[in-house]
Amino acid sequence: MSISPSNPTLQSVSQALSAAISKRTQFLANAKQNETDCYRIFHGTVEGINGLNIDRYGNAWLIQSFHQALTEDELSQITVQLTQESMLPVIYNDRSNKNSRVLNSLSDDNEVFATSEQQMQENGILFSSKLRHEGQDPLLFLDMRIGREYVKSHSQDRTVLNLFSYTCGIGTAAAVGGATRVVNIDFSSFALAAGKRNAQLNHVENVCEFIQSDAFPALRQLAGLKVGGRRNQKLPAYPKLSATQFDLVFLDPPRYAKSVFGIVDLINDYQSLFKPAMLTTKPGGTIVCCNNVAKVDRQTWFDSLVRCVEKQGRQVTQHVWLDCHEDFPSFDGNHPLKMVALTLS
Template sequence: MDFSKVLAEAMLKRQAFFAKAKLNNTDCYRVFHGTVEGANGLNIDRYGDAWLVQSFHDTLNEDQLKQITHVLAQHGDYFVVYNDRSQKNSRVANNLVNEAQDYAMSEQVMHENGIAFTTKLRHEGQDPLLFLDMRIGREYMQKHSHNKAVLNLFSYTCGIGTAAAVGGAKRVMNVDFSSFALAAGQKNAALNKVESVCEFVQSDAFPALRQLAGLPVGGRRNQKLPKFPKLAKTTFDLVFLDPPRFAKSVFGVVDLINDYQGLFKPAMLTTKAGGTIVCCNNVAKVERQSWLDSLVRCVEKQGRKIINIEWLDCYQDFPSFDDNHPLKIVALTID
């Protein structure tokens, strides 16, 4: 397949978006979303001074990569890094040459709305340290965090927490199981000089959440529990819940299709009266209204009520079929 035409069309559609991004000091965004724009399984992003080309279904051949590089060069003379992730488990399978390899393996800095974030296009994990479709979530947190205590769950590299701190939060607790991700989060805090308000808790989400909510910590099938950080019961003004689709540990199972409430309930209990919990679900097959209805029922079962509902929709650099984006984000203010 010749990708030149569909990529050029996608770039043309984004011209107004690109101009606005430049004004807002944003140099990281999606330039081609193949599933919707004509090449299923091919995504192309800008990360600072690099174009990141990723194929998830089929390996690009040399001619196809040249076609893509030619179109991209018309929009910016940046490094082109190609990550072939078409193999099992979506791991990067290909080698790069010369400068592109050195660049991809080194830490770089990019910006979103003036906030600096560390990025690395190839590392021990899989993704480049910041999920670009979550931009609307980071903007919401920056806008609504002033003088608030913030809990950022499944924080990954703490982009949400960093945005909240830059927005003037008085306290930000980032919780994630990965020491690698939290180390990147600490760099993000340092880049933006907000280390003084940011905390980094390396923990399974279940024991962390249950302790913060004042609930007992248990395990699956009475398994022996490993050690975990001890946390005091605490409530927060603003809670961000962005779990992975599925994960399993001795403490519990994360399942966004069948049991979102298992995480939502303790997270909601950590949310102060009048506070807001922002919930994310990235599973395409989950219908957004039925998911919202399940959250409302869970709140009401706890004798509380939702006083405001705000959907946060992804930006136009991430187009979707019929405006039904797989990533659903809703902010619930709870009394």
């Protein structure tokens, strides 16, 4: 079984991985110097094998296939190449079925390792890691490194709101960067538990707050707006919050999600989240907006954000694009994950 429609040979898989590692020589040297042991070593969509990603997560290599499973020969060859680079355990998660759940079994030793808590570091910040757990994705999104770096360097003596926080990587970076208060909001108790662990690893738990809530009622309350829901939907209980503005707001919603409170739709209705998030941003503060949908045009999306700000009688006084690091290459310099930091009057 091949791993892409182009039916690559075992030799082409090996060559593509070798080329990717060679291109990262300086990156890998810098990562070691910067106390970073979590990064992408092979970004298949761009580097030759569509649907195959290979990452380092601390003391392990993680291979993930999203379109077709690796053959035993392909997995064996990749394992040899990775362990030549660094002698670490290799975990393979085949996620090629429709709902992206892990399909393949592991040996008993590898299963114990993959499901146990590990630690990794990024720019000296510690994060917990499990290569297999009750969710689908790894506990830290590596392409968001530039976002964590930006937040860390812009959080000194500031208050920070981290929306759709997942395992609170952004919030942890903010706290390590000197924030006075960090509020992490996510609907998943599992993700927030991992976030609490990350705060503890870095001794910043006294700065971080963790609120389990649907984003819509939390955001609307913080923005001083009425909490509503979709038509004919009875609203469940939700945490009560007071209207509050923050110096730095980080908005990183999923592509699409539906609840009784509203619909997250990054293609057709980013504004339903952006407007209340903007209202929770202090005058002179910054909101970092993320959109991970490849087909959303970068400039069109940015223009829509500016229009939304201006409709509220405010202005974007400065903006900075945050581009993914070189371990996440793109075809044309326009990565599917778009991040922009907007300073608002």
